[in-house]
Each structure stands twice: as structure tokens, then as C-alpha cells.
Amino acid sequence: MAELLLTNAHVYGDGAWQTGVDAIAIRDGVIVGLGSSAELAGLVPAAEVVDLDGGWVLPGFQDAHVHPVQAGLEMNACNLADGQNLDDYVDTVAAYALAHPEPGWIVGGGWSMDAFPGGVPTAEVLDRIVPDRPVFLPNRDHHSAWVNTAALELAGITAGTPDPTDGRIERNDRGEPTGALHEGAMELVRRHVPRPSDDDIARALQTAQAHLHSLGITGWQDALVGEGLGMPDVLDAYLAAQRAGTLTAAVVGALWWDRERGDDQIADLIERRERAAAAGFDASTVKIMQDGVCETFTAAVVEPYLDRHGQPTDNHGLSFIEAADLARYVQLLDAADFQVHIHALGDRAVADSLDAIEHAVSVNGRRGNRHHLAHVQIVRPEDVPRFAELDVTANAQPLWACLDDQMADLTLPFLSAAAREQQYVFRSLADAGTRVAFGSDWPVSSADPLLGMHVAVNRVAAGSDAEPLLAGQNLTVVEAIEAYTRGSAFVSRRDESTGILAVGMAADLAVLDADIVSIDSHEIGAVRVTRTYAAGRPVHTL
Structure with missing residues (x-):
């Protein structure tokens, strides 16, 4: 006897x-x-019988790299993610400050670098809106923060404050801080920001889960579970939701690797994994952040960044962990049967990460731990075949693979000629036999898989009239669907129970309002999810 029968559908x-x-x-x-x-x-x-009105049913989408609690905290605070330009941000901050007149910090975030000249916001703008309360607003990728003068003063940041080894303070020609902090420099202010309460975190998780379900997402890998990049540790929130039955998505938690501690933290990670397993939550992944991002010149690259005149500098970006140490850490984690999830965006970070996994295989043998590299923005041709050879999944964020303002103005002009030709090489990776999984990195960018698929197939953002970014690196619609379903299910070790629609598999379903397989590929971004079922439970209805 079935409990639910879905009819009038394309499957x-x-x-x-x-x-x-x-x-x-x-x-x-x-x-x-x-x-x-x-x-x-x-x-x-x-x-119960439900008529799906001719809807097009896919396996539920799975996001292989996402930060839901951080996104939920921002959605519930001063949320700039929906803004398109500086005026939008000014209006949002002003409205939030007016609606929340109580003393204390204004926090939130979600701004985009391409909304500011040179990609850099200034304290002066915030000072005009909020002169008397400290403001701390990370950008969408959480590699930079926008602060006002009150925040700089509270943190004691002056012209005499040195840059930390893993970050940079944006300065004027007199050396004075101007209101933008990159990478580790954000911590100079963030350490003074009040931490969210347990109730704040629990509410953020539910806010984010509802949003992800509305996009047809039934499972994800949380790419930062622990205290890192200013994030609170969200493991207990997940365990509480799991016990209470309010975690309707299937989630894998990637435990944060503290790059300041080294391999002595592995015992703690094992204890956290076991505590999670006792609650029925999978925390058998470890997230290592190896480099930064191109827009702030902190992604680790082989050839140096160029200056504004197209001339080479001496800046090769940041490797947060030395290559030899990374290899040792990955080998030890692999031996402890952790899956390793590495943020590797620049081509040097990608090469070092592949070297580390190769070292683990040479010492431990192939243990089937399904390691993967996230972002893989720049991959040298000689490293493309190594993914398949080492059974490493490319965990890509397809929405970024287009010629938007951030790519055109803040990335490509500062990369070497070789690096410009190796941006998000999905086709090359797939043709080399690489398993591809897709994620969003939300709140860095939209969590909508259909928008991501639109770019993966067209190499152009939905609604944009820009030229395609390396058009020959596109995927087919079917390949894009597979990356958001089977590929991500594999990465999350759920491929035996989900990722396809078949008898005996979990009833994780996304119902669309159009035939995504056959329509003009430039219409993919306009398709909408009308219903989402997670393990047979309706979690979204349009």
C-alpha cells in the first residue's frame, strides 16, 4: 500500500x-x-493522490557546497544579497538601521564587489548612513568585509596597524584604512562582533532550509561546520534539528579544518564525527580552505597577478597551508576515513591539492573516501586528467562560469593569458572522465540550481546579453542535471539511496513547470520549481 500517489507527471x-x-x-x-x-x-x-498538473519531475537537487546557516543569518539581518548596486545597498542599510534603532552592531552582508569602483567599498559611504554604530558586512563570497569608521575605531585599526599574514587592510595613499578588509584582516573587526545566539542559529537554519526547498533542493553538503571565517559552530544546531525532526533535508556536515592547529586536531574531528553519528547526522567530511579568491588577488596562482596596466606583479596569491603540510594532513585524514573537501580556486591551489591527494593514495592506497576540490576556477591543462586518475570529484559552482561584471572587470584583467583560457573548464574535465558535482556556495551566489544549470549549458547568465565565457567549456543539459543530482549524491555518499528516480530510492523530487531537457537552453533560467518532496514529504508548494 502506498501512502502517496503522484499522478499526471512527466518523470x-x-x-x-x-x-x-x-x-x-x-x-x-x-x-x-x-x-x-x-x-x-x-x-x-x-x-493520498496528488495531481501534478503535467509537471516535469526530476530527482531532488543536491547542493554539493553551500553555507545555509550563514545565509540564514544574513537573511534574518541586514541582507544585501538582493541588491544590484550601491544605491540598493545604501537604501537597505538605512532601512535596517531605522527599523533597528537599538544600540549595538549592524551585521548581515551579501554585497557584490562589482557594485563598487575597483571592487572596493569605503567606510565613508556607511558613515553617512550610520555614523554612531559599528557596521560589519561581509561580501557575498565572505572573503572581504565592508566596515564603517566606528567599527575601525572600536577595533583599533589605524595607519599603523600591520596587515595580518593571511589578509590585507585596504588603505588610501596615506596608509589609512578605508573601510574594506580582506581575508584574515576581517578578523580584526569580527572578533568584536557579538556572536549569534543558539536561537539565532536555529532560526537561521530553518530560514535557509525553507529557501533551499523552494528551489527543489532536498540535500546538501554544508561546507563549513565549525568555527571558521567568522562562522559560529553550527554542529549542535544540526544535531538538535535532526533529533527534533525539523531537519527535512539530507545533510552532510564538512567539519572545519583550523589551519592554525595542524594535525593535532584530528582526534577532535574524530570525536565530533562520532558525536554527530550518534545523533544520526553525517559529519565524516573535513573542509580545508587552501586559498582565497581571484577578485582580491588571494587565490593561489602559478603565474603572478597583473597590475592595472597589465604588467606582472610579484603576487601569486595566498596558500593558507604549505604544500608539504597539506599533503600530510590529507594523508592522515584519509587514513582516518574522512572525506576531504578542499577549497581550491587558483591553479596552484588545485595542483597542490591534487598532489596532496596523490600522496594520500600512495601511502594509504585507495580507500574510497570520495575526496573533492571545490570551486576549481582555474585548472591547468596538465592537471585536468589527474582528477579522474585520482578519482577526485570536481565540485564546481556553475553560476560563476560566465562573463559577468565581476569576471570582466575584477578578474580577467588581472590574470595571466594562460589562466584566462582555463576558467571553469567543465567540458575538459567531463571529457577527461572527471565526475562533476554542482553546488552554489550560497550565500556567495544564488542557490537556484536552474540558474546554475543555465550558465553551465550556455556559459552566459540568465537574462544577460554578454558573450559566453569560453563557450566550448559548456555542458549539455543532461550533464548539468546529473551534476546537481547523481554527482552531488556521490559526493555526499548518498548515491545508493538518492540521485535518481527508481523503485527503492528515496522519494526526493523536484517538480518543474517546463521541460528543461527539450526547451531552448536560453530559457532554462526561467524554469521554476512548483513542488519539492523530501523523502516523500511535501516541503514546498508554489
């Missing part, structure tokens, strides 16, 4: 819509029947 399978299948029967969160409505109505009478 996806093996790269196409299945012939003769217009209904799905579900019981105990699992698909127990696929076939025609007439067949299933007779064979598995259901307690």
Missing part, C-alpha cells in the same frame, strides 16, 4: 522523460512504484 530517468511513466507511488519516504496512473492506482492504492 525523468537516464537522461530523458520515461515513456509510459506518469505516476510515482511513495511509501515511508521511498519510491515503491513507477508507471502509468492506471497501473499504479490498481496495484498500489494510495491514501
